[in-house]
Amino acid sequence: MAPPPPATAVVDTLRPTSVPRDSRINVDIMAHTKGVQWPYFLALGAAVFGVIQAVLVLAWQTYAGLGVAGYQAPVFWGVYIITFVFWIGIGHAGTLISAILFLFRAKWRNAVNRGAEAMTVFAVLTAALFPLIHIGRLWKFYFLLPYPNQRGLWVNFKSPLLWDVFAVNTYMLISIIFFYVGLIPDIAVARDRATGFKKIVYTILALGWQGTGRQWKAHNRTVLHLSGLATPLVLSVHSVVSWDFAMSIVPGWHATIFAPYFVAGAVFGGFAMVIVVLIPVRRIFGLEAYLTDYHFENMSRFILLTSLICGYAYGAEYFIAWYSAVEYEQTSFWLRAFGPYWFSAWCMILFNAVFPQLLWFKRLRTNLPFLFVLCFLINLGMWFERYVIIITSLSREYIPAAWGLYIPSAVELSVLAGSFCWFGMWFLLFLKIFPVIAIAEVKELAIHEKEHGGAH
Amino acid sequence: MPTLISVFDLPGDVASAVRKLKNRGFDDLTTYSPAPFEEIELAEDVKPSSVRLFTLIGGLSGVFLGFLMQIWMSLEWPIKIAGKNFASIPPYWIIGFELTILFAGVFTLLGLLMMGGLYPRPLDKHYCQRFSAEEFGVVVRCAERDVAEVEALMRGESAKEVSLADA
Numbered sequence: 329m330a331p332p333p334p335a336t337a338v339v340d341t342l343r344p345t346s347v348p349r350d351s352r353i354n355v356d357i358m359a360h361t362k363g364v365q366w367p368y369f370l371a372l373g374a375a376v377f378g379v380i381q382a383v384l385v386l387a388w389q390t391y392a393g394l395g396v397a398g399y400q401a402p403v404f405w406g407v408y409i410i411t412f413v414f415w416i417g418i419g420h421a422g423t424l425i426s427a428i429l430f431l432f433r434a435k436w437r438n439a440v441n442r443g444a445e446a447m448t449v450f451a452v453l454t455a456a457l458f459p460l461i462h463i464g465r466l467w468k469f470y471f472l473l474p475y476p477n478q479r480g481l482w483v484n485f486k487s488p489l490l491w492d493v494f495a496v497n498t499y500m501l502i503s504i505i506f507f508y509v510g511l512i513p514d515i516a517v518a519r520d521r522a523t524g525f526k527k528i529v530y531t532i533l534a535l536g537w538q539g540t541g542r543q544w545k546a547h548n549r550t551v552l553h554l555s556g557l558a559t560p561l562v563l564s565v566h567s568v569v570s571w572d573f574a575m576s577i578v579p580g581w582h583a584t585i586f587a588p589y590f591v592a593g594a595v596f597g598g599f600a601m602v603i604v605v606l607i608p609v610r611r612i613f614g615l616e617a618y619l620t621d622y623h624f625e626n627m628s629r630f631i632l633l634t635s636l637i638c639g640y641a642y643g644a645e646y647f648i649a650w651y652s653a654v655e656y657e658q659t660s661f662w663l664r665a666f667g668p669y670w671f672s673a674w675c676m677i678l679f680n681a682v683f684p685q686l687l688w689f690k691r692l693r694t695n696l697p698f699l700f701v702l703c704f705l706i707n708l709g710m711w712f713e714r715y716v717i718i719i720t721s722l723s724r725e726y727i728p729a730a731w732g733l734y735i736p737s738a739v740e741l742s743v744l745a746g747s748f749c750w751f752g753m754w755f756l757l758f759l760k761i762f763p764v765i766a767i768a769e770v771k772e773l774a775i776h777e778k779e780h781g782g783a784h
Numbered sequence: 785m786p787t788l789i790s791v792f793d794l795p796g797d798v799a800s801a802v803r804k805l806k807n808r809g810f811d812d813l814t815t816y817s818p819a820p821f822e823e824i825e826l827a828e829d830v831k832p833s834s835v836r837l838f839t840l841i842g843g844l845s846g847v848f849l850g851f852l853m854q855i856w857m858s859l860e861w862p863i864k865i866a867g868k869n870f871a872s873i874p875p876y877w878i879i880g881f882e883l884t885i886l887f888a889g890v891f892t893l894l895g896l897l898m899m900g901g902l903y904p905r906p907l908d909k910h911y912c913q914r915f916s917a918e919e920f921g922v923v924v925r926c927a928e929r930d931v932a933e934v935e936a937l938m939r940g941e942s943a944k945e946v947s948l949a950d951a
Contacts, residue, residue, distance in 0.1 A: 354916075474857055482860060491878045543901070
């Protein structure tokens with residue numbers, strides 16, 4: 329072997345660094361953060377309008393009192409609690425995709441995890457508003473927290489409602505941390521290509537990320553640990569929410585099946601929301617090469633599985649009500665299907681347990697317009713599920729003389745609509761600032777494919 | 785000190801180059817990668833990240849503080865509920881569990897920031913935006929007499945560009 333040339337000679341032979349090139353993946357995925365797309369701005373305008381009307385309505389409710397919300401004996405948990413449970417559930421699919429599928433090394437999640445994680449964060453932020461809206465006196469919300477006060481009064485740690493405060497806040501913080509940690513490498517991609525004010529913001533948020541070995545090592549371990557933490561957390565959160573009901577002795581609520589039933593329902597509704605959100609995003613921003621039919625088909629399979637679990641839970645509830653021979657339970661479930669709220673109960677059964685069975689057909693699992701409509705109906709069905717659980721049980725408890733009828737007021741429906749707009753507004757703003765697909769994770773697959781061949 | 789910057793296309797080549805550099809005693813090196821690749825991580829350092837210690841300390845702090853808070857506050861304001869003890873352990877597992885996760889998660893984030901050296905700061909002098917595209921970088925600081933050896937090694941491992949800085 330010839331001896332190496334002297335260093336000075338090497339300097340002469342080294343070529344200068346070529347002009348920086350960008351990767352196709354960066355360009356494609358970051359495209360939606362740039363430019364003007366009219367459908368996007370129309371949607372954002374509508375969302376902001378919806379939020380403003382809800383804020384005005386809430387101001388009116390705060391001034392006039394909770395009476396305008398349609399609460400009257402015996403129903404004091406209405407649309408606000410239903411919507412709280414609905415939005416908490418929506419977040420679950422994001423955590424399942426980010427954490428549980430990560431632990432199972434399901435690589436297909438790489439294309440959809442960012443959008444689902446964002447959805448989780450915004451859904452939990454939306455849900456967290458509703459207990460505050462529900463208490464009416466918004467400024468008293470801190471009573472929910474254990475804080476030192478001159479009365480020496482502490483909260484009741486044996487109450488499921490307090491468990492909920494800790495569970496939901498933990499879920500919100502961990503979801504935000506998980507979301508941000510995953511975003512850091514992609515913010516660095518944006519930073520390297522931005523100019524002006526955007527560059528300053530991205531530079532601060534990227535925290536000096538350069539993709540060094542040391543950084544990736546810490547990042548990989550962090551994502552692994554957060555996944556391990558988020559997995560039991562996500563199962564606990566909706567279990568705790570279900571115990572808000574199941575720990576009481578109200579007919580229709582006092583059931584041991586509630587925790588798994590709620591968790592399955594949450595994943596079911598969450599996946600449906602991911603599909604409802606990602607189908608238009610894919611279409612408007614031209615992301616067909618990254619969000620493929622394969623991804624939607626896999627999500628459809630989850631929907632089918634969790635629909636079967638929900639359908640089983642619905643059946644089990646009816647069976648146990650009959651088999652228990654407790655007349656209050658039997659009456660409660662009879663009234664669900666044939667009482668004054670029959671419409672919501674049949675919407676729940678049809679949209680959540682019957683229609684999703686069409687997903688046994690592969691042709692329908694990959695038919696995006698069909699999936700969009702089905703998932704929209706599933707979201708409607710999941711909202712009605714919580715309506716059925718909460719309203720039918722509260723309005724028909726033990727003493728017929730105390731029975732009542734609950735009809736949501738216009739104020740509640742305005743706030744409900746506002747919650748969708750609030751969620752939509754944050755998601756749309758997110759789309760203009762951060763990549764909706766995890767760039768680093770897609771590159772990981774693409775580079776592996778380049779190196780080893782084969783498809784992921 | 786001379787610094788050699790090499791650009792690669794594939795993570796396997798980077799891992800191979802890093803292993804050879806380390807075998808020859810060139811430990812003062814930094815890799816840049818657009819995505820996480822286990823082979824590079826293992827070539828650089830097989831020890832697991834210390835982030836795990838942060839998670840462990842956070843989790844233990846959370847469970848301890850969670851129970852401590854509940855037991856202390858329950859005894860401070862004793863209310864008899866459903867015949868249970870003032871400080872009743874079984875229902876306290878729920879908040880104890882949530883705080884375990886919360887503290888472990890927050891400490892894990894702190895671990896990432898500390899172990900990854902993540903804080904708003906100027907980027908490395910040799911960092912290039914190509915490394916956030918689809919190319920890999922290996923930056924080696926070596927003595928002047930070793931420049932030729934390192935350069936030959938890099939080219940032998942399919943480096944598509946090698947340039948010298950700080951000569």
